[in-house]
Amino acid sequence: MKYSMTLAGLALASTTLMAAAPALAQQKLVPEQSEITFVSKQMGVPVEGKFKKFDAQVAFDPAKLATSKIAFTVDTGSATLGVKESDAELPKATWFNVPKFPQATFQSTAIKAVGAGKYEVAGKLSIKGATQDVTVPVTLAQSGATTTATGAFAIKRLAFKIGENEWADTSMVADDVQVKFKLALTGVGKL
Secondary structure (H helix, E strand, C coil), X not given: CHHHHHHHHHHHHHHHHHHHHHHCCCEEECHHHCEEEEEEEECCEEEEEEECCEEEEEECCCCCHXXXXXEEEEEHHHEXXXXXXXXXXXXXXXXXXXXXXXXXXEEEEEEEEEECCEXXXXXXXXXXXXXXXXXXXXXXXXXXXXEEXXXXXXXXXXXXXXXXXXXXXXXXECCEEEEEEEEEEXXXXXX
């Protein structure tokens, strides 16, 4: 459970960072309508978790992608697997090391339209002192004044040192973590 929580938290952080980037542009995140979840496999069994606290600073204009920017922060201490014992392990040094690395961040470097409300957001994801280049697929949909950004991508937990020491064994906790997000935004222009 410990390693699964860490993986899930890492995945969620990555997803959140990526997802928020393309959908916001001088826009505002609507937290109560947004979520970031992660799924890792512990001994072959999927374990789902989520991050309860995240934020985004976005300047997104679908007509001006070259100047659009997305920055995302996820409070690593807000990761939960919904099990008290597992949740108590996630903030520890082996997993997220929250006292030393309280936030995971994402900073976009490029946003590319790929058609039909779909985008690829490239950027730098930093978790637990390690930074990796990532590209996140994002789909945008509008309903009234709200734009929803959804997507999913995979990260390797060990690249971010999540689940160290005995938890680095990928037969116990898989290296791949699937991050899924749904981010509700206001202030996005017509797509």
